[in-house]
Amino acid sequence: MHDLRTPVNAILGYSNLLVEDTPDDVELQRRVEPVRRSGERLNDLIGTLPRSGPLPADWLPSLQAPLAELETGIAGLRSWDGAPQEDVDHIETARSRLLELLARLAVNDDPTRLQSAPQPQSAPPSLPQSPLVPLTGSSILIVDDNDLNRDLLSRRLRQLGHQVDEVGDGDTALRMLQRRPYDLLLLDIIMPGLDGYQVLERLKADPDLSSLPVLVISALTEMDSVARCIDLGAVDFLPKNVDPVVLRARVTRSIEQKRARDRETGYLKDVAKLTAAAASVRDGQRVDEAELERVGQRTDDLGELARAFGRMVHEFNQREAALRAQLAEVHRLEVDAASRSRAVAEITESEYFQDLRAKARALRER
Structure with a gap:
């Protein structure tokens, strides 16, 4: 079910993007509708598969009608000059991958032995350099071995104003997380090499990364998979063909929660700095005025206290300097x-x- 849903989710995702990107193009929406409708029908039929054992005798034949409608719909889109051909190509690629899986399934009617069609191997993605200036928006890393899934999520998140990096395996993702900070991780479960569960385990064991919020986005929907991800530290679990409104809400909530934790951590660190400065004054040791000035840049009560204490320390240091001069x-x-x-x-x-x-x-x- 996971392998079959992946290309179907891509078909539905790109169909929805075509509609969202051109809401006033009535003709384009008319031509997209058969593609979207056939994708939904295929998704429903995949949901009827048994979890084990042979395929129902009528299951593969039941796919013929929506597959034919899908082929006709893609041809109609390709013939329309107003349709973004790159998105149409993505839909066609997803259809081809689905047909490959179904052809192999027809030869071996035990769905528990179905393996994903091999993806073309490409050179490992280069790690992005750390930015020279602070990011103006939230920084998100997408980890998914399927290129269409990554592209769909990236486009949706960039439309929301986020900055997005994407990789196709867990090993590269962990290296990137060590090189630069991210506000959120979107993680697939079924991947070659390190799968999503193993990535979550590595993050949980790393003190520097354990607080990073992780949204698991996978075609796996069984409750045991959901529970395992949450137990390993994921903040939420979403299906691959997630509704854009739901995606936006979950991403926004996760980032807001991280920023709240970051603010709390920063507050506690500044309290520790102020406490250490007070102890230095008590013990007759010199206080770092620059450190107090940094805490004093806060706009809350702690910042006001740091500014007042900083003025006192400055006057104390000036008097001490004057006495030393005398x-x-x-x-x-x-x-x-x-x-x-x-x-x-x-x-x-x-x-x-x-x-x-x-x-x-x-x-x-x-």
Whole structure:
């Protein structure tokens, strides 16, 4: 069911995008409707598959009508100049992958032995460099081995104003997460190499990544899969062909919750900095005014307290500097006085000075 739903979800996803991107094009919407309708019918039929054992005898024949409607609908779209051909190509690619799976299933009627059609191998994606300036929107990483699923999710999230990176395997995803921060991870479950469960386990065990919110988006809908993902730390579970409104709501909620946790963590760190500064004053140690100034940039009560404490520390440091300057001047004067005394002693105790003093005394006595 997972393997069959993946191309069908792509058909439905791109059909919905065509309608959403051109809401005023009545002719395009008319031509998209057979594609969307046949995709929904195929999705419903896939949902009737048994979880084990042989296929029902009438199941494969029941697909013929919606498959024929899908083929006709794609041809109608391709012949319409107003249809974005790149999206039509994606729908055709998804249909071809579905037909490949069904052809293999027809040869082996045990659906539990069905394997996904091999995807073309490509070079591992290069890791993006860390941005030189802060991101203006939320940063999201999509992890899915299916290129059509990644493209659909990326387009929807970019339409919402988010910045999106996408990779096709769990190993690359973990490396990217180590290189730069993300606000949200959208994670598929069934993938080659590290699957979604293993990625969740790695994230849970990493103190630096355990707080990253993860939305699992998979064609698997069994409750045991959902429960396992939530137990491993996922914040939510969504189907592949998720409604755009639901996707937006879940993504927004997850990012808002992360930002709230980040604010709380930052607040506690700033409280610790202020407490450490107070302890330094108590112990007569010097306080880092620059650190207090950073905390004082907050706009809440903690920032006001840091600014007031910073002014007090600044005045204390100025008074201390003035006292040190005064002590240095006193020490200099003492040193100068001692030097003058030594110079006078050297003159008055010299033989020449003593001879002059004797002659002066003799003159006074005459």
